[in-house]
Amino acid sequence: MLAELKGLNEECGLFGIWRHENAAQITYYGLQSLQHRGQEGTGIVVTDGKQLKSKKGEGLVTEVFSKKDIEELQGDSAIGHVRYSTAGGGGYENVQPFLFNSQSGGLALAHNGNLVNATSLKYQLEMQGSIFQTSSDTEVLAHLIKRSGFSKLSNRVKNALTVIKGAYAFLIMTETEMIIALDPHGLRPLSLGLLGDSYVVASETCAFDIVGAEFVRDILPGELLVINDNGIQSEIFSLNPNPAICTMEYVYFSRPDSDIHGINVHTARKNLGKQLAIEAPIEADVVTGVPDSSISAAIGYAEESGIPYELGLIKNRYVGRTFIQPSQSLREQGVKMKLSPVRGVVEGKRVIMVDDSIVRGTTSKRIVTMLKDAGATEVHVVISSPPIKNPCFYGIDTSSYEELIAADRSVEEIRQIIGADSLTFLSVEGLLKAIGRQEPGETRGQCLACFTGKYPTEIYAESMKLTKKC
């Protein structure tokens, strides 16, 4: 499953609110609902119209912010961020939003996505005397904005975006305005809502539900939104014939209660499961899913196939960052970590195990073994997405071919490696049909690059070594 890349296959999350008396608290709850998109660090920047104030730290939202912290973040506008990865740039410094103060005012910046030309841009800027505070690609935007010759901030931002390539959803805040920008392909989800009279923006719509806001609309690919005391202005800064939302947002990243471009994620996943049952009818006694991301698909498979759905695998809810990993020797003695099989459910049964994806294959192999050790007579692995054959350069850390088991192996070869009795991947066509988007074109407005190798943007050599995402 995608989660097997420790902390690497999850996305960052953004939340912002403009002019609301409880800006910091609302942002706290908004970020909390986006916590699944990143658990490594989080921050909030508020403004009271006069200055910007920041609190950030490594860890979960509930670990980083105390009640006192939130109370001290006084102001009526805020942006916040949850960050997923320590790879290639952990530490306090890289936790977002970034806050840049200068004698002419402050600038806060939060980013979800990954730039494909950040290294080149950074090199050019350093040659001109810029000093970078972080190892994050995000900081490049701040320097480009600062160096732009325009006087209006929105013009400086647009100017900067003309040289940036890759996937990005940006939230930018100063003392007097909030700017929202989405890349020309709309690779990452970003939506606009209203809480009373206050605009809110979030990576996923589940954040609106949690804070009681109403969904207004999705941000468009290539759109720049400026919110200030004059209201909200929209502008398309890039004409875009090729929208390409990340397909894995439907398959794995997003929360089941979010809607992406009008499609509920749980429903999409259930349909993926149903489609799998149509494409791969298997004779078996029980259907089970790998918690939590594959439960919906498993239920869909069960419903379509008529084979009962059961809890064959249990996830340990209390395994967090401080969990002491069992030693190799203990693991060989049978000590489990995050997942354990339910013997009473799988013993003596032919089991269909639904998972969202296979990246390295290690976890799939471990789960198959676990189920067989618990008495399953057969284990049929069905995957609710096609084989991931190509690295992603837009925020999912699969940036080299080496770590992808499907890059150069057939399905049968993978089946042997993971030890399953059968292995089925969903077809690309089935995937598109199940998700059900109606956009024109072959890809229906989705990025399918990890399956097909057709990337929506240019890719540079520098990206191939990328270790930092988000």
Add this chain to the structure above:
Amino acid sequence: MLAELKGLNEECGLFGIWRHENAAQITYYGLQSLQHRGQEGTGIVVTDGKQLKSKKGEGLVTEVFSKKDIEELQGDSAIGHVRYSTAGGGGYENVQPFLFNSQSGGLALAHNGNLVNATSLKYQLEMQGSIFQTSSDTEVLAHLIKRSGFSKLSNRVKNALTVIKGAYAFLIMTETEMIIALDPHGLRPLSLGLLGDSYVVASETCAFDIVGAEFVRDILPGELLVINDNGIQSEIFSLNPNPAICTMEYVYFSRPDSDIHGINVHTARKNLGKQLAIEAPIEADVVTGVPDSSISAAIGYAEESGIPYELGLIKNRYVGRTFIQPSQSLREQGVKMKLSPVRGVVEGKRVIMVDDSIVRGTTSKRIVTMLKDAGATEVHVVISSPPIKNPCFYGIDTSSYEELIAADRSVEEIRQIIGADSLTFLSVEGLLKAIGRQEPGETRGQCLACFTGKYPTEIYAESMKLTKKC
């Protein structure tokens, strides 16, 4: 649902292991798998045959124990405890296992359950000059053991148990032996396993699966087990015509992957859901369960009724002890806490919402409102257990009639309070049938006191004020 009593309706958990080179680590993983039984505090006592060493603290297993702590707990035998409640006796002092050192050796003690005559016994002991370290009922046993005239520890324990009444599973450890005792009604689950050549004991069998141990058998009501270097000796210290395992262990407490007296908990819950569908056929569009405890029952209901099962409610996984509760005003503005509805799933639908139980009714009301706000046209609440009309004195904190909504109200009155379109409880007969125990007698070896008012033990006036459980 039972979880609406904050932290009060969960049980403690016990784990022990005798003579294993990784005693502390194994206990750490065992306790982790029992974490759902108590999140307020945890401790481990080890012995190397010469002395007892302890580490305990308030919080989760992963919060209390660092890698260094576990390494420093050197020894080949251990007992551990997870504790659920701060009510009537929070604080470091009350975290178990208790460790009592004396010049003649140490004694460690861990307890799951609740004694009904502890207050009287404590009063008598204090009158004789005993000093209690804690406000826990558990400590009474230690004093009784210390004051017993017998020289052999097992005889001292048996002697002490003759005056103790109520629900208890005890783990006792000295430098040279481990003693396990279960009350004459067997109100709490306790099982014996083998990890290689080492005996393990745990409140639930899921702990055996996690550490790779094999289940041997359940501890019998009224049984005393002595494990030392001579092996294992069993003795029935109390003849017991009336075994009475807590029914809520099947309905709510235990992990779905545990087996209690040979019955898998997930399967039992799914059967409860199926039985509900038979007893209460409802016309509706979707079935949903309150996560996590009611998912199995909801799936059972869906399977039996043919109505599709959907994720209509999402639980926020990252809400822990440090979560900042939304203020009343924010809550009125719509900020959610632990649960949020999935609009995309329930909007415009007739929803069957399956929950495990209703205690005060507050949470049920909140969920019904939430679902309706999210667009459900009808909400039918079905409960996979009968109405809780009587307090529990054996470890579930429902010790006064006032807090039980069903104590003196009809089903229709409750329905109106929670605002559901219909409300159905499972019948007692249906409950017994669905769980499917084969023991003789009307109650099939289960305690049904909270439903029927027939308590298996004496109850004293002092218990009615009980605030401390476990």
Add this chain to the structure above:
Amino acid sequence: MLAELKGLNEECGLFGIWRHENAAQITYYGLQSLQHRGQEGTGIVVTDGKQLKSKKGEGLVTEVFSKKDIEELQGDSAIGHVRYSTAGGGGYENVQPFLFNSQSGGLALAHNGNLVNATSLKYQLEMQGSIFQTSSDTEVLAHLIKRSGFSKLSNRVKNALTVIKGAYAFLIMTETEMIIALDPHGLRPLSLGLLGDSYVVASETCAFDIVGAEFVRDILPGELLVINDNGIQSEIFSLNPNPAICTMEYVYFSRPDSDIHGINVHTARKNLGKQLAIEAPIEADVVTGVPDSSISAAIGYAEESGIPYELGLIKNRYVGRTFIQPSQSLREQGVKMKLSPVRGVVEGKRVIMVDDSIVRGTTSKRIVTMLKDAGATEVHVVISSPPIKNPCFYGIDTSSYEELIAADRSVEEIRQIIGADSLTFLSVEGLLKAIGRQEPGETRGQCLACFTGKYPTEIYAESMKLTKKC
């Protein structure tokens, strides 16, 4: 110097206050001024007349108590303790005051001193079924009080004191009274003061100055004071022909601004230095003292001898518990720890180095070497007390003869070991004369046992192995 026994040669400190609206705060400042008597742990117990509430922890007063802690210690009476030693019983459990709750009320207990028959008493009590919570000798008193047949608390305490032997100053507090007891020899200092209308009690008078209280009188040997809402009652529970205050309180333990039995400690130490200059006139260029305890004596020596006093040694003020000790190899390369010599002052000079005492000799040797390395041509060590030839059983951890360099060595032998050009100890007569107490008898009301071997109380074999003091 005495400080060379890490953490072992310091004393505990007591502070109490009855009926003052800021009881916890006042106690905080009082304890702070007694911090030199113990840095390992501290606690405060308050009462509001209805219950006792406690907060304690390992570390300094400023580390253990936050502002919030002090605010939460609501009540108008309090006792507090600073504890010096982890030897033979470290850990949270052994931090005082001890608080024992029972159904008939609470009892808090703080102790400065050391009992010589605690082990025997504890053994007897355990044989009768008592369970001890700590490894502290102090707890014995609580059990004796609890088991006493009398009904009035003061009678129970007196009853308990009849079997206790050794050095003790006790503060006892319940919801309704405070009891103060000093052993029949008055081995430890303890004074009574008044802050407005509120009685305060403290180990040293410096605590009165810090909190703005007035000194009333010293507690008498063998006195029991009961303070409650009826006022204060005094009673001599033991007739005492032989008062024996610890001489090292004057020489080393107490703060220079305290008065013990009417004699200022700084003045006493200065007189010790003057007396040394009379007994041991030495030709030299500068006088220096080992900070902080020997500064007063060094100034006295300088004043009497006419040789200028200089800062020849500097103490690093910021070396605390978390200081990383230099490795042996770094120490050999010259890395200093707590003390460093002032080259500009000692280079090319004949130096008189005044210290308070020599226990093991290790530190003296190190300082002599340090001064010579810094260029001193001669180092003359003068000690403001006689050789310590006998262990102390009353609270100073010199309980075996082995660790006392002077136990079986001549002054000349010690001089050779520490490498000084000359070594002088003060005579016992000089010591008594310099301190200047006017009590009748050979010892002038002082305990001189460590110099002379004449102990004021019985000593039992069990004490010889004592590792825990205070």
Add this chain to the structure above:
Amino acid sequence: MLAELKGLNEECGLFGIWRHENAAQITYYGLQSLQHRGQEGTGIVVTDGKQLKSKKGEGLVTEVFSKKDIEELQGDSAIGHVRYSTAGGGGYENVQPFLFNSQSGGLALAHNGNLVNATSLKYQLEMQGSIFQTSSDTEVLAHLIKRSGFSKLSNRVKNALTVIKGAYAFLIMTETEMIIALDPHGLRPLSLGLLGDSYVVASETCAFDIVGAEFVRDILPGELLVINDNGIQSEIFSLNPNPAICTMEYVYFSRPDSDIHGINVHTARKNLGKQLAIEAPIEADVVTGVPDSSISAAIGYAEESGIPYELGLIKNRYVGRTFIQPSQSLREQGVKMKLSPVRGVVEGKRVIMVDDSIVRGTTSKRIVTMLKDAGATEVHVVISSPPIKNPCFYGIDTSSYEELIAADRSVEEIRQIIGADSLTFLSVEGLLKAIGRQEPGETRGQCLACFTGKYPTEIYAESMKLTKKC
């Protein structure tokens, strides 16, 4: 006394070492000995020749660095910093050394002093697109270095220094060299030493004694030192006819065991006291000093005057950052904070109280009152420096005239405000004579600006509002 400006009147401290196998540990001990120069934050950067690694934090050296931290700072060269002030720029970000990483390598920077044209420079740089990470004046240097056109680092540094004005001692480190720079007036002390074959550099020579290094020489005003694997190269980058070491380094800042330009600080202070006794002979019974900084001067005064030196004031050693300040009401009731008078020493006596300086006068007033309350019949205040009439712009936070009691008041007016029976300041001539420097010129190579108003550098309007120093 100068210390009355909370945390503002102390200086930062620098330590560096090149090519020593224990670089981080040595730096830890060096910084520890410089802790008196700054307690607000500290950091160490090491290099192993390939990269720079940093650890820093707010608090004391012993609080910020654990043993593990030091072990992880692997490398054979290091620079470290202790920082004194949170004013105008507290927080983790402003703790030094600053570490700037770029694709062409790292640059670490530590600074002691204060620039007088930093605000202007920063404004110019920001106009050119530079983004500052901190609110510290120090960062300006990094940007100037980065933007310099030269290719050799030492040339870039020299280039940058040509536009910087004020007081500075800089330590700069890259993977391959260490650069040391002192401002053209040499306002801050900085010395070079040798530890074995390794060069060390420190703000004060006491750091050499602590780590076992030998003093080589003081860094010259306007000197640039480059240390790399080719050895050490010195260059005077600014011809300087007017050296001006801060006089307060002798009077207050430096540790008594340090030598500044060949003069021992303790000896200088003692001479200041002697000179005071000559300039202001007073009839009195005892001389006492305000600990710790005025003890040497008080001893000098006593020695010269023949009046005995006594410990009339005691400093509470354990008052740290976490100390809970007494409320106004408690302070009025007499609760003391850092200092308490020794009643046994001052009662009924005419007291000469020696202090190093008077800034606001508040503390002096408090101490006089304290001594009189403790029974002193007369209190004569003698100050071992002239009146501070002018703000300092070089690192001591007295940057406005308002806060200086002597700015526009006569000595008699100040005496009345502080309530002393007499008040004497040292004359400027007496000050110069007592310190005893032999440099040519009226000021003997010292900065006397705070006494005389003659500043050695230009001063700009922007400096008058400066709140951040060091």
